[in-house]
Amino acid sequence: MAHRWFGSPKSIIFAPLLLALLFIIACGGSATAPPPPTSKPAAAPAATQPSGEAVTSAPVPTAQPAAASPELIGVAPGGKYGGVLQAYQNTQPEDWDPHPCGSGNCMSAISKMYNQLLKRNPLKPDEMIGDLAQSWEATEGGNAYIFRIHDGIQWWDGEPLTAEDVAFSIHRMIDPQARRPRSGFIRNYVEKAEVLDPTTVKVSLKFPAAAFFSYMGSDYMSIVPKHVIEAGVDINKFDNIVGSGPWKITDFRQGSDYEFVKNEDYFKEGLPYFDGIKVFIIPDPGRAIASFLAQQVLICGFPYCNFIPEEFEQLEQQGSDILKVWWEPPSIIGYLNLNVNHKPLDDPRVRRAIHLAIDRDELLEAGGGGRWTIGSVLHPSFSIGEEEIRQLPGFRKPKDEDIAEAQRLLAEAGYPGGQGFPPLTAIARTSVAFYADAGAIIKQQLKDALGIDTITIQVMESAAGMVAYREDQWDMSPLLNGLINTDPEDILMQAYTPNAAWNFSRWTDPKFDELFAKQTSEQDPAKRLEILRELERYLLTDANDHVVELWWQNHAWVVSNQIGGMVAAPPLTNCCMKLEHLWLER
């Protein structure tokens, strides 16, 4: 009897039925759609929305604030209130204090809770506009700036936000003893900040620094509450934060998500639009893509839309009816970093030979699939330009002449045909998938062109790689560097200056120093650009520095069609993270 029972159709389908039941239970409710917006705003004419997604950066570096606008972004016609935005972030914030924060990962969370003096206009990303600042002026021949902030701004605890907070924050950013990976960039410029009256602050510079103004628009230069910090509160803990920004954090579940609610007392009347933002931490790109396609998440918790170009394209194709990929202009440079202290890379001829032998186009194709552009010292919008760069040795095609010259230089350095070339360790960190691929391509190119067959690629996870850099246990390494400011000085300070974060082997050069100092204090944008381009030509041809410029890559935002107000991708990977100008259409 029991034998018959085991053989019966009932028993055969018992297990699948059980699974089906479990599935039905699991699928019983949908969590894909965020709560819908509930009301429309009162019509309020304000910001116009330029159409199109292309972004072009300013043709010359902004040295004076003349190009900036003091206008607040107002409520947009058609903007809708309500709903909770569900966003994706690939890692959780490692810091909650804006000044020690050193990555877009933490800043994308922090920025939503604070304000800077200035910001980039999300509707016209080339333009700097006031955030806290109502107006500003450069004085004393560019040696000082006076900022006037809006009246009546309050911290979340009801205390007024005054010039005292601004001056305190600027001094906190330049504190030489404190950890300031990005806010500390203004240490080079700022002498002091003085309170002139409750809404006016004067920032005195060490010299008429051309880049200072645009740095003050970076999210990293957030203004923090003096009264809270002076009371001994640690604002690096999320539940201690007292901000002024459009979003108040309500919860952070480590490894899972964090949530914001709208700041109902935000000083920008009518903003923000969403009732809240919920950011989900999704470390696996495959799962993140699936979540976009299932409309569980509607936007990247910018800037960490942690996809490679193929994945962005996959989303564009598979989700064409539900989302749009907004490509930024190039804002991340890829280069090969060389250790100028190690033999044989301490010989400028060897470095030059490597520079000449590498075929950038192969890397551009392999990594960007035709979307990346050729590497340059300066951002493409300030650079001497691809046309001129492609005429330069090392970048031009065909490569025969350059390879012949590289072989000659290598022979002159004592390694004819690569013979006797010492072993080199190339570190490829796993934090960027393409590092290992780029390392392998370069290794093969150097073998084919110069006969160098002694390069060992060591793929390391990030923590181990950083120790290798720090302890000088490396010879070369492919690296990426994301800009936080469109000013040309940003890339120079991140990679080329003697104390730059990515100048691991502390390469120095008197002519570089001279040209750098000259451009940084030049107030005439056109003259400054001339100096910068002279500096770029020098670095690309004669300097034989520690950096082999390879490619510029562009990042992208993935934005659901359910989101309104998105008119342009920002010009930088590290900016525009408040999302106060976006709304849910339905």
Added chain:
Amino acid sequence: MHQYIIKRILLLIPTLFLVTVIVFTLIRIIPGDPALLVLAGPGGEGTFTEEQLQAMRHKLGTDQPLHIQYATWIWGLLRGDLGNSIFYDRPVAAQLAEALPVTLELTIIGMLLSFLIAVPLGVIAAVKRDTIIDHLASLITFTGIGVPNFVVGVLVVYLLVSAFDWLPPLGYADLWQEPLKNLQQMIFPALVLAFYNLAFTARVTRSSMLEVLWEDYVRTARSKGLGEPVVIFLHALKNACLPVVTVSGWQLARLMGGTVIIETIFLVPGIGRLLVDSIFQRDYPLIQMEVLVIAAMILFVNLIVDITYGLLDPRIRYA
């Protein structure tokens, strides 16, 4: 029996001590400096001076000799102080208190599912030996054993989104506050996690059943006119399940290991995912405690299994 249990509990102490030594040593053998990671950030962009690096090492205690660091940790443990997470500056105890129940829930559901499916599957396969049902069961079990669970996990995610345009809801829902949402989130990772164990247990059950089905006492039970379900479930399965119980302890260890990957794929904020993050961040205090807790759980379950084994089989008495 009591003496045996007491002995086994006492034996846990040196075992756990050994675990502390191993985990403490291993994590420090891997290259990586937590102070460097804190200062430079996850991408390594941060700039800092040598003095700041030394100050951070001093603050974190990583500038101390290894034996001092170990003694400090153990002394803290004995006083109930699990330390603070280096990277998040939060008490380790608080982080474990959040993550551990999530993983326990996932593991328990995984274990239950694997037994609920595997035992009937193994019994059916044995009873219907060499039939299409047996072959089908073999196909399922060999797939489960052969395909790594992270592959199954990724396939399940893609199947759900492509076929049903649905995924388990994001953001962890507490079991007691939102039970239905919690079940939606847990059922698929638990199934994926259980797949290997299910397959293995089904194979073990089938083999054991095949052995006992031809035993004299089973034949006697049938000859006494007992119904087939009674013969199989009360007489045969009871004796056949001893090997199943034996492997369950080992299976728990495997399930705990599987959570590291599965929690990441299914976004379950449990101890496995926390462990992955803390290893990448070289968060020594957190890693040490996570491994210690996992080891303690496995030891405890193995103790329970051994005791159960004795209770199930009257022939086995440890005294």
